[in-house]
Amino acid sequence: MADLAVRFEDAEEETFYKILAALASMKGEGVGKVRLEEKKVKGRFDSGWDIGWFGEVQFLSKEALEIFGKKLKRRPRSSSV
Numbered sequence: 001m002a003d004l005a006v007r008f009e010d011a012e013e014e015t016f017y018k019i020l021a022a023l024a025s026m027k028g029e030g031v032g033k034v035r036l037e038e039k040k041v042k043g044r045f046d047s048g049w050d051i052g053w054f055g056e057v058q059f060l061s062k063e064a065l066e067i068f069g070k071k072l073k074r075r076p077r078s079s080s081v
Contacts, residue, residue: 004032004059006068010039010052022071023057030064031057 008019016036023031036055059065 004062004065005056006059006065007056009054011054013051013053016053018072019055019057022068025071026064026068029067030060031068032060033058 008015011019023034034055034057036053039052039054057068059068
């Protein structure tokens with residue numbers, strides 16, 4: 001059986017929120033186990049502590065994994081002003 005999981009490391013906040021929105025819209029549509037973890041980088045930057053998100057999302061079927069990918073790609077990107 002193929003590995004039906006998406007793993008992400010050191011994701012920015014914007015990417016993390018896109019993942020959460022895609023998962024929330026898929027409630028009950030083949031999402032198995034979800035593990036999320038926040039890690040802070042030891043150094044300080046101009047905007048404060050640099051935070052990276054780590055995690056893994058396991059899916060129950062290939063179809064659910066494809067739906068997740070489509071929902072993630074469809075999320076509008078914020079434009080810089």
